[in-house]
Amino acid sequence: METAVRKLFERYENLFNRSLGNDVNMDEVASLYASDFIAASPAGVMTGKNDDQLKQAMEQGYARYRAIGTKEMRIRDISISPIDEYHCLAHVAWTAIYAREDRPNVAIDFDVHYLVQKLSDEAKVFGWVSGDEQALLKKHGIG
Template structure:
């Protein structure tokens, strides 16, 4: 399971970076997610469905990231904690690279904990827990 989850997040990062570059295939991005998902952060807990509304939200999210100067998302590490034969928590350590006008690029490290289900050898995210993205971006002067 660990190898397939690590490869899955390499693909996840690759699709994220393609989307940052404006080369978005929302069907392929949506294929990373289960039919339903949950998300938790200091802003609250939400649930959603993998449908056209999710794809539209992702298009808007990538546009927001580009407008903030997000250039690239890099994975520093993927830790996998199995729950059972089909589920795990993937602790992904990310580094986001931001362009800033008249200043050097800045790298910001953060972690997201993803709930992953693997059925028929295919991992999919069905949830995630993240920190306070807005506070982190404010702290570093991105927003």
């Protein structure tokens, strides 16, 4: 399980960074996710399907990240808490690098906790829990 989860997040990091350069295939990004998912943050809880609506929302999200100056998303650490032989919680520590016009780049550390399922050889995200991204960005003068 651990190898498959680490491979999943290597792909996740790679695809995210490619998207910041506007070089990404949304089908590839969608392949990281299970057919259905749940997301929770201080903004609330939502559920969704891995469909064209998700791809469109993700494309808009990447455009927003580019617009606020996101230059790189880097994984600092991954720790895995097994749930059973098919599921785990992956605690991913990220660092986001933002470029600002008249000031030095800023690095912001944050964590996201992903629910991951591995039914065959490939692990997929079926949920995530994150903090208040907007408040964190505002605190650092981004966005």
